[in-house]
Amino acid sequence: MEKKCLACKKSPLDKDTIGINKKLLGKDIKTFYCIDCLANYLDCTVSDLLEKIELFKDEGCELFK
Numbered sequence: 165m166e167k168k169c170l171a172c173k174k175s176p177l178d179k180d181t182i183g184i185n186k187k188l189l190g191k192d193i194k195t196f197y198c199i200d201c202l203a204n205y206l207d208c209t210v211s212d213l214l215e216k217i218e219l220f221k222d223e224g225c226e227l228f229k
């Protein structure tokens with residue numbers, strides 16, 4: 165199934181976006197937000213999220229491989 169943003173229906177969502185959704189909202193979630201809507205939902209900025217993604221990648225997090 166193609167992954168779409170729950171809020172704005174943007175698709176497809178890239179691997180990093182899916183990864184950060186799982187990392188922040190839980191591994192077993194079935195619905196995902198695009199990076200803009202996720203930032204909105206979490207009340208932070210897109211660049212905060214992009215920084216987090218880089219951080220998790222540096223840590224070797226399996227969700228971003």
Ligand SMILES: [Zn+2]
Nearest residue numbers: 169172198201
């Ligand atoms: Zn969206």
